[in-house]
Amino acid sequence: MLDRAAPAATAALATVGEVWLFALKAVRESVLPPFEFRETVRQLYELGVRSAPLVAISGLAVGVVLSMHTRASLERFGAEAMIPAGLAIALVRETGPLTAALLLSGRIGAGIGAELGAMKVTEQIDALEATAVDSFRYLVVTRVVACVIALPILTTIMNFAGMIGGYLAETAATGMSLSLYFTSAFTLIDMTDYVPATIKTMVFGFIIATMSSYLGFTTTSGTEGVGRASTRAVVLSSMLIIVSNVILVRLIFFIFPEVAG
Amino acid sequence: MTETLEACETSARPAAPPAIAVRLDGVTKEFAGRRVLDDVSFEVPAGRGFVILGRSGTGKSVTLRHIIGLARPDRGRVFVGDDEISALDGPELSRVRRRIGFLFQNAALFDSISVGENVAFPLRRHTRLGEPEIRQRAGDKLAAVGLDKEYDKMPADLSGGMRKRAGLARALALDPDLILVDEPSAGLDPITADEIDDLLLGLKRSGGATLVVVTHNIPSARRLGDSLVMLHEGRIVARGSAADFDRSTNELVRAFMASQHAG
Amino acid sequence: MSKNRLPIVGAFVVGGLLLFAVGLFLIGDRRMLFTDTFELYAEFSRVSGLENGGKVRVAGMDAGEVEEIHVPTGPTGKFRLKLRVREDLHPLIRVDSVASIQNDGLVGNKFVQVEAGSEGSPEVPPKGTIQSREPFDLADMLNKMNEAIDLITATITEVKGGVDEAVSSITDTADGAQVLIADVGKDVRAITESSRKATDNLTAIVAGVRQGRGSVGKLLNDDALYVSARNIVSQAEKAVANLREASEQAKGAVADFRGDSGPMKGLAGNLQQTLTSAREAMSDLAENTEALKRSFFFRGFFNRRGYFDLSDVSVQQYREGALASGDRRPLRIWAGAPVLFAKDADGQEQLTDDGRLRLDAAMAAFVKYPKTSPFVIEGYAEADTGDVRFLSSRRRAELVRDYVVGKYGLDPDFVAIMSMGAEADDSPTGKRWDGVALTMFVPRSVS
Numbered sequence A: 001m002l003d004r005a006a007p008a009a010t011a012a013l014a015t016v017g018e019v020w021l022f023a024l025k026a027v028r029e030s031v032l033p034p035f036e037f038r039e040t041v042r043q044l045y046e047l048g049v050r051s052a053p054l055v056a057i058s059g060l061a062v063g064v065v066l067s068m069h070t071r072a073s074l075e076r077f078g079a080e081a082m083i084p085a086g087l088a089i090a091l092v093r094e095t096g097p098l099t100a101a102l103l104l105s106g107r108i109g110a111g112i113g114a115e116l117g118a119m120k121v122t123e124q125i126d127a128l129e130a131t132a133v134d135s136f137r138y139l140v141v142t143r144v145v146a147c148v149i150a151l152p153i154l155t156t157i158m159n160f161a162g163m164i165g166g167y168l169a170e171t172a173a174t175g176m177s178l179s180l181y182f183t184s185a186f187t188l189i190d191m192t193d194y195v196p197a198t199i200k201t202m203v204f205g206f207i208i209a210t211m212s213s214y215l216g217f218t219t220t221s222g223t224e225g226v227g228r229a230s231t232r233a234v235v236l237s238s239m240l241i242i243v244s245n246v247i248l249v250r251l252i253f254f255i256f257p258e259v260a261g
Numbered sequence B: 001m002t003e004t005l006e007a008c009e010t011s012a013r014p015a016a017p018p019a020i021a022v023r024l025d026g027v028t029k030e031f032a033g034r035r036v037l038d039d040v041s042f043e044v045p046a047g048r049g050f051v052i053l054g055r056s057g058t059g060k061s062v063t064l065r066h067i068i069g070l071a072r073p074d075r076g077r078v079f080v081g082d083d084e085i086s087a088l089d090g091p092e093l094s095r096v097r098r099r100i101g102f103l104f105q106n107a108a109l110f111d112s113i114s115v116g117e118n119v120a121f122p123l124r125r126h127t128r129l130g131e132p133e134i135r136q137r138a139g140d141k142l143a144a145v146g147l148d149k150e151y152d153k154m155p156a157d158l159s160g161g162m163r164k165r166a167g168l169a170r171a172l173a174l175d176p177d178l179i180l181v182d183e184p185s186a187g188l189d190p191i192t193a194d195e196i197d198d199l200l201l202g203l204k205r206s207g208g209a210t211l212v213v214v215t216h217n218i219p220s221a222r223r224l225g226d227s228l229v230m231l232h233e234g235r236i237v238a239r240g241s242a243a244d245f246d247r248s249t250n251e252l253v254r255a256f257m258a259s260q261h262a263g
Numbered sequence C: 001m002s003k004n005r006l007p008i009v010g011a012f013v014v015g016g017l018l019l020f021a022v023g024l025f026l027i028g029d030r031r032m033l034f035t036d037t038f039e040l041y042a043e044f045s046r047v048s049g050l051e052n053g054g055k056v057r058v059a060g061m062d063a064g065e066v067e068e069i070h071v072p073t074g075p076t077g078k079f080r081l082k083l084r085v086r087e088d089l090h091p092l093i094r095v096d097s098v099a100s101i102q103n104d105g106l107v108g109n110k111f112v113q114v115e116a117g118s119e120g121s122p123e124v125p126p127k128g129t130i131q132s133r134e135p136f137d138l139a140d141m142l143n144k145m146n147e148a149i150d151l152i153t154a155t156i157t158e159v160k161g162g163v164d165e166a167v168s169s170i171t172d173t174a175d176g177a178q179v180l181i182a183d184v185g186k187d188v189r190a191i192t193e194s195s196r197k198a199t200d201n202l203t204a205i206v207a208g209v210r211q212g213r214g215s216v217g218k219l220l221n222d223d224a225l226y227v228s229a230r231n232i233v234s235q236a237e238k239a240v241a242n243l244r245e246a247s248e249q250a251k252g253a254v255a256d257f258r259g260d261s262g263p264m265k266g267l268a269g270n271l272q273q274t275l276t277s278a279r280e281a282m283s284d285l286a287e288n289t290e291a292l293k294r295s296f297f298f299r300g301f302f303n304r305r306g307y308f309d310l311s312d313v314s315v316q317q318y319r320e321g322a323l324a325s326g327d328r329r330p331l332r333i334w335a336g337a338p339v340l341f342a343k344d345a346d347g348q349e350q351l352t353d354d355g356r357l358r359l360d361a362a363m364a365a366f367v368k369y370p371k372t373s374p375f376v377i378e379g380y381a382e383a384d385t386g387d388v389r390f391l392s393s394r395r396r397a398e399l400v401r402d403y404v405v406g407k408y409g410l411d412p413d414f415v416a417i418m419s420m421g422a423e424a425d426d427s428p429t430g431k432r433w434d435g436v437a438l439t440m441f442v443p444r445s446v447s
């Protein structure tokens, strides 16, 4: 039992080390030239622009549901006037960033895992290398950069869609006007609630792209392996996002103590 | 040192295109504890044709991958021209690879872009040609392998043989000085196979390119190979000209040379 | 292919940044990062949990935030609040503006309310300090009310003793004081009556608040209610002072009479004057406590319908069914003026015995409903002018209310009057009515 567990643990640690080196390389090559501009734009389109409808629609639905829940709990205290502000702060601080990141780890993570996995098993990655193209820069760095740029943008879309959803729910219930809704929605939010929470999704974007690319790049054993890479990309990046979120939130509290209050 | 050398070569190019010699020096490679190449050494003189023969799974493709640096030897060294490609990295490796055309055994076309764009891809990456010239050149390369009508098709819509030819067109896009092809005629009818051989021979003769060919097709091996090696279980068991092979007493070589199989 | 993608990607990135910037702007707008502002100070001995960044409202308008709270150096010092306020609201803030710390809704954050000043006063200079009113504390107010009640009760007993004594000595000694005695006696009775009402009302409010009835939350947050409660407390104190004086004067008068010296008439005159003003003060107090009690308890019901209290509901709105709702329908019984009222010697209308019988008959229809059903007595009166119609319909409603509340022990918290004038859409005589209508808003589930 133990003799079987020990090599498995060693292998797992080795994988962690490999992922770590892969991530470091991604960071280094993201900031050092040469840059694959065209391909980055293409990835921004594929991963960012094409995720916008998903995020917007989900945000709308999340906003409606959150609003109904906030209403149910605030009504008991006669604090209906706080619904927009309560919803907005919940969205902006945590619900928006985390929901967006988890949704995108599904869409983008699976996509990258499957695409790079397929390229790997059909030797397309080797073919890139053989044509004197740095496959890491061309495939990984472009996706990482695109994700790091796209995540905060998509999170912002999520936040606003959520607020519009909240507005729709609220106006259906009370006929509140749009401008009143938005004015009261922003009464409780501070810069320190909004900016760090949005910026932290860059880390989520990095996690999704790096984890999924790593799994794609290390795909073996054919079609089955591609499927596995794709599933693992979603599972592992969602998990890493949730865990890293704990650390990020602590970090934000540490840097901006007023957020915790 | 290498920089100056390249500068010389580039300026000298229009006059006499430099061919590249290839040399493997005691290359040994293991995958997961299994020895795939065992002390393989050979030399391909510049501008010559070299054929690697051998049964399936004996390490022919792995040998080719060593020459372009997609695989690294565990022991031994690989030279392409004056560069020890097995020790190069990053931009240096890219510089050498830009002079090499590689046809994968499974063609390995980029399946997210059209056939024409596959061929145009190296041109877009490594030349400053304008869009019309790129399309023109890519079209010419496709025409050379008989695929002039398939420019806008997606790789998935091609037959196996057509994909192989498209892969060859992409390998030849940059007019490489060293051409590595893995079973170019596999899956082709004899007529097309001959045409491909003609194309490769032409590149060797008039373009001065060095050819390294993996094939099971003996007639084609005779035409393309100035010298041949026979790999068996990761070792070179025979080497020489086609005539030497015809005279060989090695059972395996005799069996190969006698086969009528073309593919 | 990537040529036409570039603009889309550009739009995505730029649009995303813009949207993010809109968020920044909306937040910054509240934090007034992009607005002209000025500084203002206010000092409080208690800050009631107000924090840095708390909102500042000028005349109810969101106007800025609390930038800093300087802590006092000793127990007698005050917290000094630095307020950042929108420059465009500066003209509203005069040297007589008052700052107070309030609650934003029952569970809301604390904020600083700055009342607009008076037209004649100069503007507060930048960095000026404005007056402040200490945060309102419910327990504090209850204590004060209790004290007022005790004070009134004690003083009344005292005054009664004094005045009674004075009156009896006057009776003993002076014949010419008969008129005075009668007057003083009337005053004392009136004072006793008013003070009883006032203490009853205050006791009811204190008890109600203690039981959590009425809208405690609203009371906490409502400036008008707070102000009137505070006024009542100070009014009570003033009335008590008046009474004290009367009592002193009465004692003086007694001494004078005993001593058989001095200008008795003058003293007696003074006593009467003091008693009259004490009586007036007491009756004001009674009225005000009544008003406070009504608005305090009524809120629960009327506020849910969007009205501050019934005095906020116009006749027009009432006619349009402002109080009816999904769960309540009006049950109305009409009673005509000829049966109910007759003019007395002063020309004032009073309830007749027949009228009482008529009302008793009408009440029979209501007793089966819960006592917590809102009950509105609508007064109607035909008269030539609008003001007379209003006044006399109001008086009629009041007469009827006093009668039914007294006789049937109705909860005054749920009884209100409405002065309707002459128009009555669905009266038995068509478009107009002269008399009253008893209207109970009964639950729809009970038929």
Ligand SMILES: Nc1ncnc2c1ncn2[C@@H]1O[C@H](COP(=O)(O)OP(=O)(O)OP(=O)(O)O)[C@@H](O)[C@H]1O
Binding pocket: B031, B032, B036, B054, B055, B056, B057, B058, B059, B060, B061, B062, B063, B105
């Ligand atoms: N990346 C790799 N990992 C593990 N084993 C490998 C790898 N690449 C090749 N091998 C193994 O090396 C051996 C030689 O493979 P290679 O592809 O060179 O055979 P081949 O001579 O080209 O055969 P064929 O004629 O069928 O193409 C095979 O047993 C193969 O399983």
Ligand SMILES: [Mg+2]
Binding pocket: B060, B061, B062, B105, B182
């Ligand atoms: Mg092979």
